[in-house]
Amino acid sequence: MSRSPYYRSPEKVLKGLGIDQPEDIWIEAIAEECDATIVYERMEGAEARIIGFNDRAIITVNEGSPLERKRFSAGHELGHWMRDRGKISFTCSAITFAGEWSNDNAERRANRYAAELLLPDFMFVPRAKGLGIVFATVHILAKVFQTSLIATAIRLVELGSCPAMIVCSEPGRRKWFIRGPDVPDVIWPRDEPGRDTVAYDLLKGGQAEAGSVDIYADQWINYRDSRRYSLQEDSIKLGSTGLVLSLLWWKNEQQLLDIEDED
Secondary structure: OOOOOOOOOHHHHHHHOOOOOHHHOOHHHHHHHOOEEEEEEOOOOOOEEEEEEOOEEEEEEEOOOOHHHHHHHHHHHHHHHHHHOOOOOEEEOHHHHHHOOOOOOHHHHHHHHHHHHHOOHHHHHHHHOOOOOOHHHHHHHHHHHOOOHHHHHHHHHHHOOOOEEEEEEEOOEEEEEEEOOOOOOOOOEOOOOOOOOHHHHHHOOOOOOOOOEEEEHHHOEOOOOHHHOEEEEEEEEOOOOOOEEEEEEOOOOHHHHHHHHHO
């Protein structure tokens, strides 16, 4: 899809402003640099909206949301302004930020823009180096960058030190997933997590202790002979959305090495 002629990548915006530390990513100032003004108001049934006219836009963010949600909401709407100028306005809800990460549509592209703006590669990689692909790590990094749990978890999978995958599930089906760069394209998660997974229990209304557990890979991975291998799972419920988010990573990489040998 062609980009707006006004488009500037998140990295170009940040470096153009001389921003090289997480604490300096002031989303209000960044928005002004991109000809958009952020205002905070009480909103019902939505987290943010953007209305653009000619070369200016107003981004309204729900003032009652947590700081991390407000920052991501603003970054998301700024992504619409940078990518979809001329097609404004958009109104976005919490489920937009949780659910739109795989389909190639305007909401997914805005989510991606926000993630790359608030969690830029050149700042994130050195801070994530050597850390485990677990939600304890996600919480640490989310505090550093003041970002949402989902966006931080996705960036950890994409930029962390271990081969990993993130899967978002809802009752009866997989909603979306993202592979890290070291996971082969032939590796796909099952449509539903297996009965022996933490995610399965959470989707059925159960509880789970925090932390990573070792399980047979076939409980998550739809690839031949997966039962011969293991992976690590750390799963959590996403508030009241009904969704479960799972971090999967290969502490023992033998399955991935064997697939590489097959190729």
